[in-house]
Amino acid sequence: MMKRLIKNGQCLIDGHLQVCDILITDDKISQIEQHITADVPVDQIIDAQGLFVSPGLVDLHVHLRDPGQTDKETVKTGSLAAAHGGYTTIAAMPNVIPAPDTPQRMREMLALNQRDGAVHMVQYATITTERGGDELVDMAGLKAAGAFAFSNDGNGVQTAGTMYQAMKQAAKLQMAVVAHAEDDSLTYGGVMHEGSVSKRLGLPGIPSVSETAQVARDVTLAAATGVHYHVCHVSSAATVQVIRAAKAAGVHVTCEVSPHHLLLSDEDITGDNAMFKMNPPLGSEQDRQALIAGLLDGTIDLIATDHAPHTDAEKAQSMLKAPFGITGSETAFAMLYTKFVKTGLFSLAQLINWMAVQPAALFGLNAGRLTEGAPADLALFDLTTPTTIDSADFLSKGHNSPFIGEHILGKTVRTLVAGKDVYGSKH
Template sequence: MKRLLKNGQLLIDGQIKTQDILIENDKIAAIGKLDGAQVNADDVFDAAGLFVSPGLVDVHVHYREPGQTDKETIKTGSLAAAHGGFTTVAAMPNVIPTPDTPERITAQIAKNKKDGAVHIVQYATITTDRGGDELVDFKALKAAGAFAFSNDGNGVQTSETMYEAMKQAAGLDMAVVAHAEDDSLTHGGVMHEGAASRELGLPGIPSVSETAQVARDVVLAQATGAHYHVCHVSSAATIQVVRAAKQAGVNVTAEVSPHHLLLSDDQITTDNAMLKMNPPLGSENDRQALIQGLLDGTIDMIATDHAPHTDAEKAQSMLKSPFGITGSETAFQELYTKFVKPGTFSLAQLINWMAVQPAKVFGLDNAGSLSVGQPADLAVFDLTTPYEIKTDDFLSMGHNSPFVGDTVYGGTQLTLVDGQVAYKR
């Protein structure tokens, strides 16, 4: 089948240019000013006035299947990703049972492929059942198709365990992707420890619980040569540690989540579980440091940490509600509206952080770019028409977003995965 996208606005060498894209046999066959009559396409999509992007890449999503399909399934989560313009995602291993053996990860990968609307790569755990100190069989899990190793949702508490994990991962040229949280410092907190938590009388989590583990881990990464990737960096102090480690030549990369760029704990004025996530929203100083960290290259990419929960769970107090918010269907739109339109970021920078860099850092050779011969993974966004974010429009089962009701730009009009329609407005 031949598919032709006409008159799209493409970023080429940092400049917006009007181009056509011909897709044939699931790959990009040509980019340029193409004669529609000569192409003789089976399907033509007029993208006049619309921005055509490489499919976005998200290295941090939670799909809850198996084990918690009342929150999300692989099908609904991946449809939500397509709705947001993502064509490749990396699924975290906090499902039940965890993909901590070759048999389990093989089954998980098969299920991802069967039910996924987008490309899904799968994390394996660092330790058995994502806790404790018993390491998984790294070599066997890599052979079975693991994308990288993570205990996301839990920090690895023991230095020796992380040191051994990094040594094994380094020997296999695999990344250790860390949720950094020292449990001995969190004290059952539900939001960032600061003026807002004290005002609300809610137990706080100090930022040092994140920073202390990152500081430990960059030293271990330097000693082992491992690629150490920090999930959802949230504090100014952590940025300083990562920046210093990079300057020292440590193989460390980092991601930031949209909500930490967009919100701070100043906005938590009531007991509102829609604003409960882990790590928690930091101070306004933290938020500004994260923005600067992206701009100066300390932070390498943006990842959503899409974490759906049921409406009933999130209707509870912050004391009882689970951590996490959804992000797949609002990330590009919120960031474009709040940062690109005012001029804080350029559109090219945003696409770099949401498509190019995640693919480059994690060696996803078939993702993150629009070029001839590459798989036809792309997203088409309307950057000029405002719309309101409504849960009725979500394809995710999770409605737990603090951005519902916001007016944004950048609505997804079309998402193609391997040249096939994964989402169309």
């Protein structure tokens, strides 16, 4: 039996920071008290003086590129990057090659995740074969093989009938349909949000209606089927309105927002810089404010990174040629803490609710809780020492972040998964 004692950390108790000690026995939190005097010898004491001890963060949206694009990321590097950001549970999207669209491929994917993953991992299956077209996967077989939920992330399901049938099957299986909402007929080959900035820069724009129109379709189908429908990376004010109305009507819809859509708008794009190219694109400042308001009023349920690593060479290209996506695992907590908690817009308790408690609770994961008996999945953050985001510190293979060089608080000092160090003890 392994016992570790975390001393003098600051924990959120009833929404307020209080100094506490945490005793870990093997892989579980066995005791949380203001002061613990170990009756039996402990194997290790971790001094957390001045550090915030959080439940490990939970990210429902990461891209690990493995198998198929391991020059961008691997299960090992992506999960280590998550640990570096304070995440202890992540959900891997299925846009890998080959995609986990059959029970056998799902079993192989889960074996790879188990072998190389530094944190707890759950795995999405696709909705359709190879994440495109209209041929539905064997949903029952994929659930039996261990799929977490169904998503074609990176692609919207283009045909309403296909989505309707997928939702009917998923509802019977009590599985969630997790959607990248994008109507391809409304994107017009764009590379950023359509608006005054895209016009000024001479870059083709994507109208936000490409997202909103498909969400409006899907919440109607979700109402008809009773499925748990989850919207990925909501980016526009109009989409927030559609989801707010659907929730008021009793539709089982949840949604997430990414850190970059909360932190940035298209006004931050001052030139042809692919570090600002992501899908959905950064919206207007009005959209950004609507996303913040949606979080605060409960329309938006949680924050997920949409961690999307690419090679340096790919992102050195023009926005016209570079792939969509930015990394997020290693910068999310610190950026959001610095820009929103320190400025008084969010409380620390709200941020942890959106980044740990809610993602776990809404998807039935045994994670995101700092309570006795819970898994010993913990992150220790330094909320007071200023530091600078440096790509040299990244554990991800991807350096494609617009936040490099930002001065932040909230650096991850240590991350524990199932009571074991996965980041920080040697860093």
